[in-house]
Amino acid sequence: MPASVIVDALWGDSGKGKTCAYLARKHDAQLAVRAGIGTNAGASVTLESGELIKARQLPTGWLNPGTKVAVGSGVLVDPRVFADELERYGLGDRAMIDPRCAVISEQHIADEQADQHLRKQVGSTCTGNGYARADFALRRAQQARDIPELAPYLGDVAAEANRVAADPDGLVLIESSQGTMLSLALSEDYPYTTSGNCTTASALNDVGLNWRHLDEVIMIVKALPTRVGEGPLPYEISTAEAERRGIAEYGVVTGRPRRKAEAIDADTLRYAAMLNGPTRIALTFCDHLDPAIRGQRGSAAIGPEVRRVIGEVEQATGAPVTLLDTGPRLDDVIDLEG
Numbered sequence: 629m630p631a632s633v634i635v636d637a638l639w640g641d642s643g644k645g646k647t648c649a650y651l652a653r654k655h656d657a658q659l660a661v662r663a664g665i666g667t668n669a670g671a672s673v674t675l676e677s678g679e680l681i682k683a684r685q686l687p688t689g690w691l692n693p694g695t696k697v698a699v700g701s702g703v704l705v706d707p708r709v710f711a712d713e714l715e716r717y718g719l720g721d722r723a724m725i726d727p728r729c730a731v732i733s734e735q736h737i738a739d740e741q742a743d744q745h746l747r748k749q750v751g752s753t754c755t756g757n758g759y760a761r762a763d764f765a766l767r768r769a770q771q772a773r774d775i776p777e778l779a780p781y782l783g784d785v786a787a788e789a790n791r792v793a794a795d796p797d798g799l800v801l802i803e804s805s806q807g808t809m810l811s812l813a814l815s816e817d818y819p820y821t822t823s824g825n826c827t828t829a830s831a832l833n834d835v836g837l838n839w840r841h842l843d844e845v846i847m848i849v850k851a852l853p854t855r856v857g858e859g860p861l862p863y864e865i866s867t868a869e870a871e872r873r874g875i876a877e878y879g880v881v882t883g884r885p886r887r888k889a890e891a892i893d894a895d896t897l898r899y900a901a902m903l904n905g906p907t908r909i910a911l912t913f914c915d916h917l918d919p920a921i922r923g924q925r926g927s928a929a930i931g932p933e934v935r936r937v938i939g940e941v942e943q944a945t946g947a948p949v950t951l952l953d954t955g956p957r958l959d960d961v962i963d964l965e966g
């Protein structure tokens with residue numbers, strides 16, 4: 629298994645981080661690389677001990693002690709968020725940033741927070757990512773190599789990812805961010821998108837990984853989809869209804885309530901599969917579909933409702949569902965591959 633991409637089918641917040649950590653441990657991956665936009669992403673994983681891990685910059689593959697972590701050159705770096713994660717989780721000796729990453733400055737964050745179009749119309753996370761990306765396109769952003777504090781962590785991430793993936797015993801996990809339907813140039817919902825694409829192909833591009841190394845695309849499908857910010861959400865229910873059902877969610881980065889749907893739109897999912905080419909599906913938040921599955925780890929716990937949704941997802945994507953996420957903890961998983 630030389631390289632696997634973990635990509636979200638819909639609007640993100642679906643457990644990519646947990647899936648990356650789970651697969652890093654299962655396969656003892658050598659390297660996990662963050663792709664995607666930047667620190668507007670927020671992954672959260674609850675450890676067996678109950679400790680909550682939150683990550684915005686580094687991939688959560690570090691939860692496997694033998695896995696090195698890196699940030700691809702297409703991903704925006706906020707040096708303050710990077711330093712915070714390094715220190716909080718003690719990752720100084722196994723984290724790498726590509727010197728070509730564009731840097732989010734404090735000015736980018738201030739500008740984005742003052743931008744009423746982004747704040748009100750788009751519902752941006754206002755973390756400076758869009759402004760930094762715009763400056764990068766205009767060739768006036770700083771890169772990671774211009775920031776002295778980042779010097780100890782710089783390395784050619786594209787070369788490292790291709791080197792590990794070329795080793796038959798190596799495994800590179802690429803953790804994408806956001807979701808396919810938030811893609812700037814592939815979503816129907818512009819301007820209600822993020823500032824770049826969030827598909828398999830864009831993840832390879834963010835890292836600089838040669839496509840010949842790719843052998844798995846694990847597409848994450850959230851059993852009851854959510855969306856943060858503006859834009860259409862098929863089958864949306866009210867926050868009050870989500871709270872009544874005990875399935876209300878709040879954003880990792882912004883703390884905002886996530887808008888919640890009570891079903892997956894099959895046409896949207898089919899389109900996401902067409903764009904991403906999944907070889908496997910991880911169906912996440914299954915406990916929101918059927919509370920009885922919460923925390924279960926054996927396939928005997930899969931009830932009729934989850935089984936029905938697995939069938940619909942396999943039909944729409946043409947790929948097998950091989951992982952079921954059954955709760956917030958890292959080991960709350962039914963692994964159908966064994």
Ligand code: IMP
Nearest residue numbers: 640668669670751752753821822856857
């Ligand atoms: P921005 O990329 O922070 O400007 O946000 C643009 C849109 O993408 C807004 O609707 C955000 O809520 C959404 N968005 C950005 N990052 C994430 C994420 O990690 N998860 C879910 N939605 C996101």
